[in-house]
Amino acid sequence: MSKSKLIVLAIVIIGIGLFFAFGFHQHLTVDGIKNLYAEQIGPMKENNPFMLIAIFFVVYVFVTALSLPGAAIMTIIAGLIFGLLTGVIIVSFASTIGATLAFLISRTLLGDWVQHKFASHLKTINEGIEQEGGFYLFTLRLIPAIPFFIINLVMGLTPIRVLQFFLVSQVGMLPGTIVYVNAGASLSNVEELSVTGLFTPGIIISFLLLAAFPWIAKGIVKLIKVKQSDQDIE
Template identity: 35%
Template sequence: MDQSPPDTQPAKSASWARHAPLAIILIVAVVGFVTLRDFLTFDTLRDNREALIGYRDAHFGLMALAFIAVYFVIVAFSLPGAAVASVTGGFLFGLVLGTGLNVTAASLGACAIFLAARLGLGRTLAAKIETSDGSLKRLKKGLHENEISVLFLMRLVPAVPFFVANLLPALVGVRFFNFAFTTVLGIIPGAIVFTWIGVGLGEVFDRGQNPDLSLLWEPQIIGPIIGLCALALLPMILKAIRGKKEI
């Protein structure tokens, strides 16, 4: 005879339900990496450029919505091809609208994976950190005291993978509004660069080449981004200086 408390089964079901979204994302990410990494490429874009341009000209609104949906899925499920999607935004819609669509789709996808992680593993991990007494809890406290600055840095530093910047904040209990706010603003500089590359993509294809994404590391591009990183660090530096003076 089962002697377990009557509410054990519902509690287990609720736990599985909370973890299901993140589990689905991880499974789709692995399957997508294996099956789509050779498909979501610039070669595929080159081969289908005329069809995409023709559909855009005939159904501009639908094309914009379809682009946002595809880019959203790529980001939300951490699929390969985010850079290709960003460049495609500039190729199909120009610098201003392309940047807007890129930022919108990437931000919505980032928020989706953040909420999925927060709902399941993030809630459990944040609770464990809160009840701990070691350095992990001090790290979380320090993060929350400088939440905006740290989140901006994660978005601005090109070396931080996008999926890491989406998942890590959810796992340490970052506030959703701060995450969404810093995501939208923090990805704008990089989005402008990738969209700008896409604007001239037709000429690159005509030469039989692929776009050079190393442009992001050119001094005239990385310099302003480093400047924005310094601005994001400034509040943390001033707070540390004030703390030392009080001591």
């Protein structure tokens, strides 16, 4: 293994180790967030909101870059803390940067080995990625059933260009980001996390959107494919 790969591997291992050693994963729960909000997030939001945004952004990038658990709940938390518009902007860029770093880590550590080891099996996939990699990635980003961290890692093993991956991911993840952040923003209007408090129109609509989003995404993908087929025929 080359020196650069060893450095990347060491950074990944140290990063994951620190994440669990310092108990950051314990904060990514409802109780953890409530305690953290009362002790640190709330006061910082009042006194230094830009510092809070910067810290949240860096943590989000860190979590997604190392493919750690918690990106989905952090997206909801972004809406809870920052509201819909600011939350979407923060998560949209942080998630795309983190995804691209995870993509590059996968490509650096495993790309050459996988392409060499399974060259014959990957020939068709590589050709497909080269021909319509952007559209293929876009459809994957719209399907919540496929975890985003898996897409990041797998795409790193293909010949898709880094800039193309970044731009398509930015656009493809945006609808899901809006839905999840909106759910968090709706929760921010609830004074108490009780059964009666949660049954408000905004929250009901938000969670209906969360449930319906996979079907909406499939409809969008199907519509794009139909239009693409019509263009090919013409």
